[in-house]
Amino acid sequence: MELLQSHNIPFLAALVLMVMLAVSQVLGLGDVLGGDADVDVDLDTDASAGDGSSGEVGFLGGLLSLLGVGRVPFLIWLALLLFAFALIGISLQALSADLLGDVLHPALAAVLAGLFALPVTGVISRPLGAILPGDRTSAVPVSSLVGRMAQIQIGTARAGSPARARVLDQFGQTHLVMVEPHDPSAELAADEEVLLVRRDGNTFYAERRDNPLLSL
Numbered sequence: 001m002e003l004l005q006s007h008n009i010p011f012l013a014a015l016v017l018m019v020m021l022a023v024s025q026v027l028g029l030g031d032v033l034g035g036d037a038d039v040d041v042d043l044d045t046d047a048s049a050g051d052g053s054s055g056e057v058g059f060l061g062g063l064l065s066l067l068g069v070g071r072v073p074f075l076i077w078l079a080l081l082l083f084a085f086a087l088i089g090i091s092l093q094a095l096s097a098d099l100l101g102d103v104l105h106p107a108l109a110a111v112l113a114g115l116f117a118l119p120v121t122g123v124i125s126r127p128l129g130a131i132l133p134g135d136r137t138s139a140v141p142v143s144s145l146v147g148r149m150a151q152i153q154i155g156t157a158r159a160g161s162p163a164r165a166r167v168l169d170q171f172g173q174t175h176l177v178m179v180e181p182h183d184p185s186a187e188l189a190a191d192e193e194v195l196l197v198r199r200d201g202n203t204f205y206a207e208r209r210d211n212p213l214l215s216l
Contacts, residue, residue, distance in 0.1 A: 005103075006106070007093055007103040007104070007105075007106050007109065008089070008090055008093060009106060010107075010109070010113075011085065011087075011090050011093075011109075011110075011113065012086070014082040014083075014085045014086040015082070015083070015086045017082055018083055021075055021082075022079065066122050067118055067121065067122040067125075068080075068122035068123075068125025068126065068129070069125075071128070071129030072125050072129045076128075077121065077125055080124055080125060081117055081118070081121045084116075084117040084120045084121050084124070085110075085113050085117040088116045088120070089109055089110060092113055096109075142199070144169065144170065145167050145169060145199070145204065146196050146197065146199050146204070147195070147197075148167050148169070148196055149193055149194070149195055149196075149209065150167035150194050150195075150196055150206060151165060151166050151167075151191065152164075152165050152188050152189060152190050152191060152192045153166050153176070154190065155190065156188065156190065157179050157187065158180070158188075159181060159184040159185075160180070162178040162179055162180045163178070163179055163180075163188065163190070164176055164177070164178060164179070165178075165179040165206070167196065177196075177204050178202060178204065179194065179203070179204045179206050180206075181206060181207075182198065182206060182207050183207070188208065193208075193209040194206035194207060194208055194209060195207050195208075
C-alpha cells in the first residue's frame with residue numbers, strides 16, 4: 001500500500017498542517033496563527049458558583065488535564081495530536097489492508113484514529129511537559145497577570161502592533177502574551193522589562209519599568 005493514496009488524505013493533511021505549525025513557529029508567526037502560544041486553562045468558577053455547575057467545570061478540567069491540555073504549550077500539544085493522528089491513521093489503514101484485504105473508508109479511519117490519538121497525546125504530553133522549559137501553563141485566570149512584570153521577547157511593541165512578552169504567574173510558570181504600550185506614542189523594544197497595567201481581550205498593555213509614574 002502506497003502512502004500517497006486517497007484513503008490516507010486525512011492523515012497526510014494532518015502531517016502538512018503539523019509542518020505548517022512548525023514553520024510558523026520558526027518564522028515567529030505562531031501568535032498570529034494561534035493566538036497566545038500558551039493556552040491558559042482558566043477554570044475560575046466564581047460566575048457559576050451558585051448554579052451548581054462547578055462540578056461540571058471540575059470534570060471538564062480533569063478531562064482536559066487527562067488529554068494533556070495545559071501541560072505543554074498549546075501549539076506543541078496540537079502538533080503532537082496531529083502527528084499521533086496521522087501515524088495512527090496511516091498504520092490503521094495499512095493494518096486493515098493486510099488483515100481485511102482492503103482499506104477502511106477515510107472518514108471511518110479518521111474517526112478511529114482521532115479516538116486513539118487523543119489519549120496517546122495526553123500520555124506523551126505528561127513526560128514532555130515535565131522536561132520542557134517553563135513555557136507550560138498553570139490553571140490561573142489570564143486576568144491575574146495584570147500587575148506583573150514582563151519582558152519583551154520578540155519584536156517591538158507599538159500601538160496597534162503588539163509584540164510577544166514573557167511573564168511569570170504567581171506559581172512561577174511562564175506565559176507568553178501579546179503586549180502593546182499603554183502610551184500610544186511609546187515603543188517597547190525587545191528585552192525591555194515592562195509592567196502589565198491592563199488587558200483588553202488577548203492583548204495586554206504595559207508601561208516601562210522605569211516610568212516615573214509607576215513610583216507615585
